[in-house]
Amino acid sequence: MSPLRSDDGQATVELVALLPCVGLVIALLWQVALAGSAVWFSGGAARAAARADAVGGDALRAARGVLPGKLEHDLRIRRERDGGIALIVQIPFVLGDGQLTAITTRARFEDQR
Numbered sequence: 001m002s003p004l005r006s007d008d009g010q011a012t013v014e015l016v017a018l019l020p021c022v023g024l025v026i027a028l029l030w031q032v033a034l035a036g037s038a039v040w041f042s043g044g045a046a047r048a049a050a051r052a053d054a055v056g057g058d059a060l061r062a063a064r065g066v067l068p069g070k071l072e073h074d075l076r077i078r079r080e081r082d083g084g085i086a087l088i089v090q091i092p093f094v095l096g097d098g099q100l101t102a103i104t105t106r107a108r109f110e111d112q113r
Contacts, residue, residue, distance in 0.1 A: 031094045038091045041067050046087040046107035049077055053085055054109035063087055084108030
């Protein structure tokens with residue numbers, strides 16, 4: 001068999017061609033996990049902010065105390081008409097700077113003052 005028709009190294013070439021696809025799938029899965037954790041943490045942060053607001057505390061500080069550092073960027077709090085708190089959290093991209101989207105989580109506690 002001539003060297004040009006040999007199968008030697010074919011598996012290596014296929015693996016090298018597949019590596020960018022594997023990297024992309026890993027990055028997408030990591031982004032989904034990051035978005036899920038952002039939703040999870042924002043719920044706890046909204047409850048903490050509503051609890052702090054109900055007793056006269058600082059709602060923004062309470063929310064920041066619950067959120068991990070990367071999710072605190074561009075955090076906004078809005079007081080709702082019914083006395084609740086709406087927490088707006090930006091979901092960051094896994095790779096690079098920027099934001100994927102924003103999620104809004106609401107919580108409400110009766111005024112304790």
